[in-house]
Amino acid sequence: MKATMTQNDVSEPWTWPDNIWEQKVQKVRAGRSLKPNTWKNGARMAVALSFDADHETMELRNGGVSFGKMSQGQYGARVGAPRILRLLEKYAVPASFFMPAVSAMINRDEVKAVVSSGHELGMHSWIHEFNSRLDEETERDLALRAADTLERLSGIRPVGMRTASWDFSPFTLKIAREMGLLYDSSLMADDEPYELLEDGLPTGIVEIPVEWIRDDAPYVAMDRMTGARPYGGPVMVLDIFKRELELAYEEGGLFQVTMHPHHIGHRSRIFVLEEIIRLAQSKGDVWFTTHAELAQYCVEQSGLSRTGNAG
Numbered sequence: 307m308k309a310t311m312t313q314n315d316v317s318e319p320w321t322w323p324d325n326i327w328e329q330k331v332q333k334v335r336a337g338r339s340l341k342p343n344t345w346k347n348g349a350r351m352a353v354a355l356s357f358d359a360d361h362e363t364m365e366l367r368n369g370g371v372s373f374g375k376m377s378q379g380q381y382g383a384r385v386g387a388p389r390i391l392r393l394l395e396k397y398a399v400p401a402s403f404f405m406p407a408v409s410a411m412i413n414r415d416e417v418k419a420v421v422s423s424g425h426e427l428g429m430h431s432w433i434h435e436f437n438s439r440l441d442e443e444t445e446r447d448l449a450l451r452a453a454d455t456l457e458r459l460s461g462i463r464p465v466g467m468r469t470a471s472w473d474f475s476p477f478t479l480k481i482a483r484e485m486g487l488l489y490d491s492s493l494m495a496d497d498e499p500y501e502l503l504e505d506g507l508p509t510g511i512v513e514i515p516v517e518w519i520r521d522d523a524p525y526v527a528m529d530r531m532t533g534a535r536p537y538g539g540p541v542m543v544l545d546i547f548k549r550e551l552e553l554a555y556e557e558g559g560l561f562q563v564t565m566h567p568h569h570i571g572h573r574s575r576i577f578v579l580e581e582i583i584r585l586a587q588s589k590g591d592v593w594f595t596t597h598a599e600l601a602q603y604c605v606e607q608s609g610l611s612r613t614g615n616a617g
Contacts (some may be wrong), residue, residue: 329505334479336495337503340512341559342607349593351555353586354514354562354600355394355401355579356491358468359387361413361568363406363434367470375529378568383413386571391419393576397583402597404430404468404491407455417459426596427460428491429453429467437475446481453485465598468492472516479504482511489514489601491562498560499604510612512601514562520550521564526575544578548585555589560600 319327345352361383365375387403394401403420405427410417420427431437432448440448449467457463466489469478474492479502482490489512490502502511518524525538525546547563554561563582570579586592595603605612 332506333476333504334474334493335503335506336493336513337501337508338608339496339498339500340604340608340610341498342604345558345593346595346603347593348591350558350591351551351586351589351593352560352600353399353551353592353594354560354597355399355583355594356468356562356564356597357387357390357401357403357570358430358564358566359383359403359405359409359413359416360430360434360470360566361409363409363431364568366408367434367436372531382566382568382571383409383416386567386569387413387416388419389571389576390565390567390579391423391425393580393583394425395423397580397587399583399587399594400425400596400599402426402428402466402491404428405456406431406434406470407452408433410456410459414459417456421460421462426466426598427456427462427464428597429456429464429487431470434470436471436473437469437478438473440475440477442477442481445475445477446484449481449485465489466491466514466601468516479509479511483509487511488605489597491516491597494518497554497557499600501608501610508611510610512604512610514560514597514600516562516564519546520562522569522575522578523564523566526569540575540578543575544581547578547582551582551585555586555592561586562597 362376362379364379365372429452432452437445469492472492491514493513494515494517496515500513502509502513525543526536527534551561
């Protein structure tokens, strides 16, 4: 009898029969590229700005015992997000905001501001929990509750998700398919959008890949109780983002970036976002888009079959 992969396989990897590592590799994998021949309106590059509005849930998921950490999250909602929204309005560019359901319930005015400004509201867990620590039933329940909550607060059903901390369990893709989601934005197998495969089979779900390189948190996060310490100033972050953008433009590809209101929203860091927007706009032939619009365009241009979704 062949061994079967389990969520918490504790045997040493060098003792696995081949079918175990093969199952693990094939469980969630990048399929065909969905990069179109041209972006919308003939643009050379697509720019997808995103903000993970974690706010208080960064500490609530750990038990909510540090009110210093909670206040840092509150800054993101109280100061950072409004500052970001004003900047996006100044340059008339859309963006995607990914919010944990609990964050959305705490900061209902932000939900309204995001949606009324024409930005996308996407799923980002229930309380910023780690999916890999959950059983399938619990993960599904939290995902469904999160979608219902965002729809109730915003009036719009979310069509995409980003898992908290980009933590993708063996059940996450199955649940996304059951929910009929258009896209995910949690994985890192490419620079360009691609179709997700599950167990080697196409799913019809678009992956809009992220990367820690294109995320502000690894460079500037601070937690005095852990090992998280800033190791780069905002000028360094801007330089990295600019280099990513420049090559994306040269290749005619996607520039996707992830930021957090409680990080990029500070007075000494908001210029990073502004300079990125200005650089992209200076190119002329650039399409600023939400993740949802981007995913839908990739589906239309590629002829991607959505029948691969389960449920």
